[in-house]
Amino acid sequence: MSNIHPTAVIHAGAQLDSTVQVGPYAVIGPNVRIDAGTRIGPHVVIEGHTTIGRDNVFFQFGSIGAAPQDKKYADEPTTLEIGDRNTIREFVTFNRGTVQDAGATRMGNDNWIMAYVHLAHDCQLGSNIILANNATLAGHVHLGDWVFLGGFTSVHQFCRIGAHAMTAFTAAVSQDVPPFVTAAGNRAVPAGINSEGLKRRGFSSEQIMVIKRAYKAIYRSGLSQDEAKQQLAQMEAQTPDSAEHLRVLREFIEASARGIIR
Structure with missing residues (x-):
């Protein structure tokens, strides 16, 4: 396939649309499905039961669909599901789900994910989200549509952040952030509403x-x-x-x- 760089390693069991582009030294495992128009950058590793939709862009050096960082995980066939038109920048880590929760980590459509972002197991993300550099989500975190997390935001496991909410730079979120609310500080406290957004x-x-x-x-x-x-x-x-x-x-x-x- 002319869209696949000759140094890429793609398992025979992987299912890639003929329009998918794969860059040098990328590695794609046997249970991966990738839909039309998606571009996989150099050195990206995609593994596990991972499904990726249309017209996504993965920049170099990402780890997508690796096993969850959960000591209870026993190699169950859990999943990572990514929607359409997401931009995913360098050095991100997206883990699969666990059977203790939904069994899946999910991301919707039209999200903008900056460098070094971590999505732990069982996170559920909506659409039109922006995660700035080094935002880190622990397991079981839920983000509504149009959420913006500032750089180096960290979110405790099982927290929820409602639609249109926003966090400031280095916010440490240990409780739920209601829709429309801006959170700031360590530990994060309410700081008004996201009026500009x-x-x-x-x-x-x-x-x-x-x-x-x-x-x-x-x-x-x-x-x-x-x-x-x-x-x-x-x-x-x-x-x-x-x-x-x-x-x-x-x-x-x-x-x-x-x-x-x-």
Whole structure:
């Protein structure tokens, strides 16, 4: 195949679309499937039961689909699933899932993953996410759509970060970060809402104002968490244009097992 560099090592059992490009010294294992238009850079290693969608770009020296860094792992056939149009930069490490959780590590579409990012086993990522250099996710972390993690952010296992949330440089996240919220510090604490990100994504000024009011109810009003959730429910009824965003915020808090950052 003219798209495959002659020094690449591709197992006969791998399934690559004829349009996939593979660079020098890349290694692709027997249970790997790669869809059309994806480009694999030099020295990338892709192994395990790994499925990669269309039009992704993998820069050089990545480790994709390696066994989870979990001492309980006993070579079960768990998976890594990557969607479409993701850009994945140098020296990343993406591990497969474990049978103790979903059995799969998953990434959606249109994500921008910078150098040295680590995705541990069973992480579940949505779409349109940006992970800046050296962001590190421990096992079982969930990221909603449009999340932005600043450089050197570290996220504790089992934490969830809601849609449109953002972390500052070197944030250390040990509890859940609600949707729309900006987190900063070690340990990470709330630092307002991601107003600029919401503007860029087409949220109206009124919707952003309502989200700010919701943030104040949760973090600045002195209300208990139960009282704040009640206030959010009242705001949903009073602001139909923002009701969906408030519902997502309220339900995220209600479902939090680790508790939200305070």
